[in-house]
Amino acid sequence: MLFAQFNTKTAAILRMVLLLLLLVPALADANEQVRLNIAAFEKRDASFTFEPLITASYAELFNSMHFKADVIFLNRTPALMDKDVINLQIDALRMASNSQLANEGLNCQFSFDNESDEDSQFYSIAGVCSMLKASATGTEKIRAFIKRTMLSDAGYGMNIWIKIFEDKQQGIAIYADVDPK
Helix, strand or coil, rough: CCCCCCCHHHHHHHHHHHHHHHHHHHHHHHHHEEEEEEEEEEEEECCCCCCEEEEECCHHHHHHHHHCEEECCCCCCCCCCCEEEEEEECCCCCEECCCEEEEEEEEEEEEEEEEECCCCEEEEEEEEEEEEECCEEEEEEEEEEEEEEEEEEECCCCCCCEEEEEEEECEEEEEEEEECC
16 A cells, blocks of 8 residues: 555645645636626616616615616626636517517627736626517617626625626616626
8 A cells, every 4th residue: 555654644644635636726726716797787767877887786786777777687607717608598589569579688698708817816708699679670680799898806805897788779788797706
């Protein structure tokens, strides 16, 4: 046996060291995983302006939009790693009054990148969302392209929601936030 030539105490210490060496990569991976919050809103009040940055918890964000904008979706992802793809879909497909296909909701795909270094934790998100809109001339597919957006340092210990997309014509805004660790 490997530990047979050592006394019991030394063998136990060596076993612990080997166990820790095996666990270190797993612990490092766990620290690199984060959760991402993504929220989409549609204006209810035409004069309401979506802020570019909101410092608030889930509940505070929801309350700040109350009576001004309706929630399309409010989501917290599972733990993410670098290069993960997130699919969010909340659709209610229906036939509109003009016999055209319509959709109340969004279908989004986001890519998540860990851009952290030794000094700070930074992440970015990019993606595309689509929805169907019925009009008198037919069904129109609207695509929203979310350019790569840097998200806040999760080490600050607070929720910092960054507006990653806004379509002023449709009255839709999408926010993202990395959960504080």
